[in-house]
Amino acid sequence: ADAIGGEAECGGEWVHPVPGAGIVSAWRSASRPSHNGVDLGAERGAEIHAASAGRVVTVVCNAHTPAGRQLSCDVDGSPQIMGCGWYVEVAHAENVLSRYCHMMQRPAVEVGDTVAAGTVLGYVGSSGRSSGPHLHMEIHRSHKPVFDTAVNPEWFFGTKDISL
Numbered sequence: 001a002d003a004i005g006g007e008a009e010c011g012g013e014w015v016h017p018v019p020g021a022g023i024v025s026a027w028r029s030a031s032r033p034s035h036n037g038v039d040l041g042a043e044r045g046a047e048i049h050a051a052s053a054g055r056v057v058t059v060v061c062n063a064h065t066p067a068g069r070q071l072s073c074d075v076d077g078s079p080q081i082m083g084c085g086w087y088v089e090v091a092h093a094e095n096v097l098s099r100y101c102h103m104m105q106r107p108a109v110e111v112g113d114t115v116a117a118g119t120v121l122g123y124v125g126s127s128g129r130s131s132g133p134h135l136h137m138e139i140h141r142s143h144k145p146v147f148d149t150a151v152n153p154e155w156f157f158g159t160k161d162i163s164l
Helices: 155-156
Strands: 023-025 038-041 045-047 054-064 081-094 095-101 120-123 134-140
Touching: 054 095, 081 120, 095 120, 134 155
Parallel strands: none
Antiparallel strands: 023 038, 038 134, 045 120, 054 081, 081 095, 095 134
């Protein structure tokens, strides 16, 4: 493990989840210390690809009011809404998990699907707690993700010679 608690080695091919999209909001910045991922700016409808081979373990609509009332993920969200919108989690080798949030519609995969690096999981949108189309991408060093298992995706992809 390195200084931020991430594992540098994770077997298999890794690819950029939205080719050409760059970081528009960083991991755990001073203004957003609980932001467990990076936001990749992309046009609505851009394909979101599995970053590596694995098994889909979560396909969920997570959008609700602060009071807990469930909202639709089939519409744009806002900064006042809570949750990740339509999202997918993929469990990879070596206890790594990737999370892809704010999809524009129900994801293209189902729980239990096996995916290869580059498989289309869904499409960039703005569902859930979002102020515009982008992909919120997280990497966790556990198949049971919590705040303390998150690692900086920019660092992690850098270990794969991929620049986010």
